[in-house]
Amino acid sequence: MKFKTLLGFLLALNLLLAGAVAWMQLWRGQGDSRGLVEGQGLATHESQSETMGSLESNASESHSDAFTYRRLLSMDLRQYIAQLRKVSCPESTVQDIILAEIQRRYASRESALGVHRQHQNPWDPPPPGGGRDWKKWTRLRELREEKRALVLDLLGIEIPLGLPNWSLDSDPALERALAGIPEEKRAAAKDLQERYRDQRREIEERTGGYLLPDDAAAYRKALVSRREEMEALLGVEVFEKFDLESSSTGRALRSRFEGFELSEIELRGLFRTQRALDELQVPGQILGQTPQLAEEFSRGVDSASIRSQQEIQNLRASMSPERQVEFDRVQDSSYRQALQRVSQAGLPREAAVQVYEFGRSLRNEMTALLQAPNSDPQQLQQTLQQFYQRAEQRLRDALGKEAFDRIGGLGRVPGIPRLSVEPNPLQRYGLVPGQ
Amino acid sequence: MNPRPTIAGLILSGAALAGVAAWLATRGVPIAAPVDAASRLGSKRETASTTRSRTKDLVSTGSFDWASVATNDLRRYIVNLRAVQCPEPTVRDIIIAEVQRQFDPREAPFKVASGEVLFPENETSAQRQIRRRADYLRRRNLRLVEKEKVAVIRELLGIDLPLEPLRGWYSRNYERMESAINGVPAEKRERVREMMEAYWNLSDTLNDDRDVSMKGRDAEFIERYRENNERRRLGLLQILTSDEVELFDMRASSAAERLRIQLGEMQPTEAEFREIYRLRRDIEEPFGGTMTVGHTTGVEQDPQAETRYRERLEALLPPERLAQMDRVQGERHQNLARLRDRFGLAPEVVDQAYELLQQGVPITEHIRVVENGQVVDRERTRQSSRPPEAQWNQMREILGSQAFTVIEAMFPDDQPEPSGPIPLPLRTP
Incomplete structure (x- = not known):
């Protein structure tokens, strides 16, 4: 069992x-x-x-x-990139796809701002002050910076901001200066310059020449911060060369000494002191300052101005006598204009000195004529016309006919008033026969 | 019968079966293993969802490879992408980028290198002319390559890639022009762009001829200029409706832009703006383009033009609307409007402050002028820039201290002008 x-x-x-x-x-x-x-x-x-x-x-x-492509799609762009890479999509194609997707997402947000004229009607109220709408422009810049940061984070590549290039933004001097700095820093330098330029323009347009203390402080801060950030980006030496080329200070300085050979050291010395003075300037008058603040500001401007003048005097003192003569002459805007005129006419530089000296003596002679007491207006008119004709002949003889024609005649000599055919030139110049 | 061998055999087979069962259980099913016990006995729906998750795992482990769709033959590439249901916008993104890569080497010689100096300092006007013309030719050559690229994309994808307008070699407000082109209906934009490019070319050639002849903008120039503009207008009418042409002109016109700024505070209706623009255009842009009478040589402005303009405005607008238009165009109102925007003042403050400022007191001044070669004394009466003290204090109340500080500077306390002009030094033009 x-x-x-x-x-x-x-x-x-x-x-x-x-x-x-x-x-x-x-x-x-x-x-x-x-x-x-x-x-x-x-x-x-x-x-x-x-x-x-x-x-x-x-x-x-x-x-x-x-398999369908839709399995790769994701609203989360990191996930999308990961999916594309997992199927061995070439990196260049990943970039193409993701960049285009990002552009699409930001395009609708940008057009909603209505920055561009095509999004506005001609009868719509214009931006405040009739200029650029800075709130929208600032928002557009923020969106572009956000987009750029996103692309850098997701793909590791830099794209330009690509802000619209409006007519008033054209700046040949800036373009020349950018060409002189290392290529890898150009985009960042340009962005910085444009950002601070826009800040200053916004203050200028908003205040229209009447600044309150906060406006003035913001304007000066924009000038100083621009310099500090650019120095950090490019280094002091490279930035100084860049600023000499592109800033309004640099341009004014080069224009002031146009035609006079300054060494780089000399130019940089002048530039530093002048820039320190210009960084204190604001576009208009400052209203509503307390007396202490106004006094403090005034002292600051005076000291900077004195330092700038001192730099020029020291520079002049270090020159030979011949160079000093040339240096003094070039400070006169009439001489600089004569230099420009002569250069445009394709004449040698020496002709500029001739034209300049001729213009100076002619002005003195005309002044003496016009100051003659008790001159009958009709007779004075006739005397002036005869004087003018003789002066033309003198200049023609001095320069030669060809050079005289290329300059454009006596009327194109800087500092010489053009006599019109009006019966009474005194009316034009508001002159009263000797009182 | 001996049961022992049978028992031993059964024990052995039982052990073998147990071993096989154990082996099967520990090895598992790499693909068909259920997520949990329930899904093993679950419905078809649960099984299907399990199947889909298994499918996703397959994609992520690389069963599909991009190499199976990518190819240098772009037509085949498009077909392959569409076969895997790639969204059409993504197909376009990929293909357009590929086409661009193919055209990059051909476009590069005509694009400005980042290190190239574009605007030499101290160039003469003749040099500037030569440089601008050379730059235009470079851009035109680039445009020829771009058109080829656009044609390739059209053939592959059936879409038209928009091109930026090709600027001429003389300066003009291209930003305004481009906005006007971009404001046209999308399907007409490219034809309008081509029309404007041809117009700029004609216009710049005309300017070149003017510079060479050194005759300035004389009668002959004006006639050719007028013809160019009429040709442009007729060309636009072949593409756009007359309303669209007018809107395009308003967007491109500097007269319209000035009008927009001047009338902004009035908030004109579309109909009002269009009518006023038409009247204004006849005075400011009488030759069909942006050139004014003041730019010409030997042509004087019709002295009755402004009078006629005023009469037409009076016939067009009701009196109160015309009064408003006059008010908002004045410097006082514009300054007050700027203050309102700057300090966030209430809109009615502008009108209140304006009314107070209008209460300036009459000031009689003695001045000395030169008439017919004689110095004579004259009297003139004008309104003070500030109202009397009571109203001035009222302005301080309604504007607030900050805005009032600015108003004080904008409207300084008047002093009578000094008698007579200053005889010397000599003022040069």
């Missing part, structure tokens, strides 16, 4: 184990075949054990399991 029980038990156990193995084997086989179908994205014949529902769902699953 015992053996019969044991036999029965062992038989049942074997059957159970065989059933389990068979079931597990069957289940595994079905998984394998489905995985194959999914992996290859191919339709497959269903095993007979599957129902029609399974067939349909498997068919639809098989069809939807085929």
Whole structure:
């Protein structure tokens, strides 16, 4: 009996184990075949054990399991990039796709600002003061900077801000100066320059020449901060050369000494003191200052002005006598104009000195004529015309006919008033015969 | 019968079956393994969702490779992208970028290098002319390559890539012009752009001829200028409706821009603005373009032009509207409007302050002038820039201290002008 029980038990156990193995084997086989179908994205014949529902769902699953680009898509751009890289998309194509997507997302936000005229009607109220709408412009700059930072973060590449280049933004001197700094720093330098330029312009347009103390402080801060940030970006030496080329201080200085050879050291010395003075200037009058503040500011300007003058005097003192004469002459704007006129006419530089000296003596002679007491206006008119004709002949003789014609005649000599055919020149100049 | 061998056989087979079962259980199913026990017995829907998650895992493990769609044959590339249901905007992004890469070497010689000096200092006017013309030719050559690129994109994708207008070699307000072009309906924009480029070319050639002849903007110049503008207008009418042409002109016109600033405070309706612009254009832009009479040689402004303009305005606008228009164009109102914007004042403050400023007192001055060669004394009466003290104090109240500080500077306390002009030093023009 015992053996019969044991036999029965062992038989049942074997059957159970065989059933389990068979079931597990069957289940595994079905998984394998489905995985194959999914992996290859191919339709497959269903095993007979599957129902029609399974067939349909498997068919639809098989069809939807085929790769589509939409599986790569994601609103999260990092995820999108990761998906593209996982399918071995070339990095240049990843950049193309992501850059375009970012542009699309920002384009709608930018056009909503209505910065550009095509988004405005001619009869719409103009920006405050009729100039640029600085709030919108500032917001546009912020959006562009945000976009640029996003691209750098996601793709590791730099893109330009690409702010609209409006007519009043054209600055050849800045372009020349940028060409002289290392290429990898140009975009950042340009952005900095434009940002602070826009800040100053906003203050100028908003205040219209009437600044309150806060406006003046903000304007000066913009000047100083620009210099400090640019020095940090380019280094002091490189920035100074850049500023000499592009800033209004640099340009005014070069114009003031046009035609006079200054060494780089001399020019930089003058530039530093003049820039320190210019950084205190504001575009208009400052209203509403306390007397102490006004006094303090005035002292600051005076000291900077004195330092600038001192620099010029020291420079002059270090020159030879001949050079000093030339240095003094070049400070006269009439001489600089004569230099320009002569250069445009393609004449040698020496002709500028001739023209300048002639103009000076002529002005003195005309002044003496006009100051003659009790002159009859009609007679004075006639005398002046005769004087003018003689002066023209003298200049023609001095320069030669060709040079005289190229300059454009006596009327184009700087500092010499042009006599009109009006019966009474005194009317034009508001002159009263000797009182 | 001996049961022992049977028992031993059953024990052995049982052990073998147990071993197989255990092996099957520990090996698992790499693809078909259920997420959890429930899904093993779950419905078809659960199985399908499990299947989809298995599919995603497949993509992430790289069963698809970009190399299977990318190709140097751009037509095939487009077909492949569309076959994997790449969204059409992304197809365009990819293909346009690829086309651009192919055209980059051809465009590069005509693009300005970043280190190139564009505007030499101290150039003469003749040199500037030569430089501008050379620059224009460089940009025109670039444009030829760009047109080829645009044609390739059109053929591949069926879309027109917009180009920026090709500027001429004389300066003009291109920003305003480009905005006018961009304000035209999209489907007409490219044709308008080409029309304007041709117009600028004609206009700049005319300017060149003027500079060479040194005759200035004389009658002959004006006639050719007028013809160019008429040709431009007729050309635009072939592309745009007459309303669209007028809107385009208003966007491009400097007269319209000035009018917008002058009338801004009046908030003209569209109809009012268009009518006033038409009247103003006849005076400020009588030759069909932006050139005014003042730019010409030997042409004088019609002395009755402003009178006629005024009469037409009076016929156009109701009296109160005309009074408002006069008021907002005056310097006083404009200064007050700037203060309002700057200090965030309430709109009605401008009108209140304006009314107070209008209460300036009459001032009689003795002045000395030169008439017919004779110095004579004259009397003239004008209004003081500030109202009497009571009203001036009232202004301080309504404007607030900051705005009032600025107003004090804008409207200084008047003093009668000094009698007679200063005889010397000699003033030069």
